[in-house]
Amino acid sequence: MTESAGMLDRQQLHTFATIVEEGSFERAAAILSLSRGAVSQRIKLLEESVSSILLVRQKPVVPTPAGEILLGHIRALRLLEDSTLRQIAPGGDGRGPVPLSIAVNPDSMASWLAPLLRTPLLQHSRVALEIIAEDQDHTLERLARGEAIGCISTASKASTGFVADALGVMEYRCLASTALAGRAFPEGLTLQSALETPAVLFNRRDGLHDEFLQARFGMRIDRYPRHYLPAPGAVLAAVRAGCAYGLVPMLQLNPEGAAALPPDLVDLAPAHPVRVALYWHHWQDEPPVARELSEAIVALGRERLAAMPAAVGNAA
Structure with a gap:
């Protein structure tokens, strides 16, 4: 009873x-x-x-x-x-330490979010942090199920009882090694080369490459060869190894935000960057330790990511 x-x-x-x-x-x-x-x-x-x-x-x-x-x-x-x-x-x-779980897309963890590990919350052992790796289009599911106290998501609108703080924009480029580009993409990224050359994705829930190809060619392309490498940094490693091409966040290549590519990589679609707006979703009424974690994540995002377009801003 x-x-x-x-x-x-x-x-x-x-x-x-x-x-x-x-x-x-x-x-x-x-x-x-x-x-x-x-x-x-x-x-x-x-x-x-x-x-x-x-x-x-x-x-x-x-x-x-x-x-x-x-x-x-x-x-x-x-x-x-x-x-x-x-x-x-x-x-x-x-x-x-207080156990806290957050849901984060691997690209963020491999690039701009890594300095979170040097914040006082973790350095002073006040938090035992679990990071749940999930595609940014699916992290809200983890938050809704109560598995996480916050998540990084592409959704701008927060659910009832939550807040969505705008973090910034991640820019991706479609990259290949110079060797693979010369062999498989002599004319750049064409529809034929996309159907014949393996791409590299994080996992089967990673829809970013599908969206990129649809925007690039004006049609949905389902049957292209692909590798799935579910580990932060593995996409870039596969691209550099020359076994696939793929979308790589520029911040992962250049943590300081420089736009130049290293000499071993080629941008296959320089006129078609992919820009993904990210938001931090968290409880509206947070206990102090969770609030401190949220503030640290929001501060890092706004410091490291590109600014949101003026029409986007914060959502609540």
Whole structure:
């Protein structure tokens, strides 16, 4: 039962979060030192109290849309409680770093976001940071599921209860090694060469190259050869190795923002740069440590990325 009218039972919430984190009722029961039946009963009572099904009983167990909302609430409560206890007893409570998860596109991590690791939050061990690598068009899914307290996204509009701060614009160029360019692209990037030469993408959810080809040739091109290398910096490594061509963020090549290309690379489509506007999505009401992390990310983005067009700006 709930503790009182309108209140959620803390044991039930903890049990629910543990099931989601472990992916099964059985593992949650072992961690909580409960029987499988007791775990099921807690979830049944919690679902009755909110009048919603919260879990999809499959392997692994996953939250329903209503469960995702509740999971975000639980993780926000945990963070707020931890922050409150630290303010009550700063430095003397023996508590370790605050665990925080953010969803970030690999290109940002490999270029402009790396100095985040040198901020006081991490240097003084105040935060135990988990960075979830995800394509910038899909990071909001992680935020919505409560897996992250913030994310870098291409979406300019924030969901209810969140804020979207404009970070800046990442510019990509379609690059190949000089050897590959001479062999496969003697006339530049043509439709025929794009259909015959492997491109390199981060993973199957990476849609940036598809969008680039469609803008370049005026049609959607699905059946072009491609490599998938899901690691920050791997796209640039593949391009430099000459086994593929691909879209590379200029900041990764030139951290100081210089426009010149190194001599081993060729821009296959100099008249067609790809510019991606990025936003930092985070809770509207953040505990202090999460707010400090958000401020650090926004400051880095606005310092390192190109300025947003005047018509874009911040979204809330």
